[in-house]
Amino acid sequence: MEFSELIKKRRSCRAFKNTPVTQEQLQTIVEAGQWAPSPLNQQPFQFIAVTDQTVKAQIQKTGIEAKQTVVDNSGPAWVKKYPMNFVGECPLIIVVVYDPTKGGLGSYFEQPHGALQSTSACIQNMMLQAADLGLDSLWFTFFSPSVLKPVLDIPKELDVAGAIMIGKPAMEAKAPPRKPPKVHEDRFSTEAE
Numbered sequence: 533m534e535f536s537e538l539i540k541k542r543r544s545c546r547a548f549k550n551t552p553v554t555q556e557q558l559q560t561i562v563e564a565g566q567w568a569p570s571p572l573n574q575q576p577f578q579f580i581a582v583t584d585q586t587v588k589a590q591i592q593k594t595g596i597e598a599k600q601t602v603v604d605n606s607g608p609a610w611v612k613k614y615p616m617n618f619v620g621e622c623p624l625i626i627v628v629v630y631d632p633t634k635g636g637l638g639s640y641f642e643q644p645h646g647a648l649q650s651t652s653a654c655i656q657n658m659m660l661q662a663a664d665l666g667l668d669s670l671w672f673t674f675f676s677p678s679v680l681k682p683v684l685d686i687p688k689e690l691d692v693a694g695a696i697m698i699g700k701p702a703m704e705a706k707a708p709p710r711k712p713p714k715v716h717e718d719r720f721s722t723e724a725e
């Protein structure tokens with residue numbers, strides 16, 4: 533597939549078939565993640581590949597709790613209808629964690645987020661690789677990290693960038709529209725707004 537076509541074909545999926553993701557596909561996906569750029573090439577990320585039904589159910593529970601917190605605090609009304617069942621149904625969840633201290637030199641000059649920036653690039657690589665393998669994905673963050681970390685034995689010093697759901701889509705999702713790119717010439721200009 534053409535790269536520009538792949539970028540548009542990658543779709544966030546919230547309904548998965550139970551077809552397993554193979555070990556080979558998993559390896560291909562995490563290797564794509566590992567090739568992301570990172571400050572000083574520190575590669576601050578690690579992966580937890582979750583396929584166990586009990587563990588998936590625990591991740592789903594953290595999602596349900598986070599959703600309830602939003603509802604209890606008068607968050608947006610649509611949240612009540614947000615389905616969490618796909619979390620337990622998704623064949624593979626790759627939880628991506630990172631060491632926030634491995635962000636290169638940025639903390640010396642007001643850029644302390646290098647590790648998260650790099651881990652975000654890693655996740656995008658993984659999702660594009662999954663799309664190239666005919667799999668859909670979802671960058672899922674609807675949980676409280678302090679609740680999820682003990683569930684997965686994640687050490688205190690690591691942060692969670694997301695739980696990446698991966699599998700065959702149960703139905704084709706529509707592409708949410710994109711705004712036209714705002715490109716400023718030479719300097720930022722309010723005319724481009």
Ligand SMILES: Cc1cc2nc3c(=O)[nH]c(=O)nc-3n(C[C@H](O)[C@H](O)[C@H](O)COP(=O)(O)O)c2cc1C
Binds near residue numbers: 544670671672674707
């Ligand atoms: C950092 C990040 C966190 C996200 N968290 C969630 C999430 O918790 N639940 C969800 O359903 N979608 C989540 N999304 C997916 C976005 O809703 C989705 O990317 C956006 O609507 C555009 O749709 P597309 O990915 O199909 O192009 C997240 C995306 C990003 C980049």
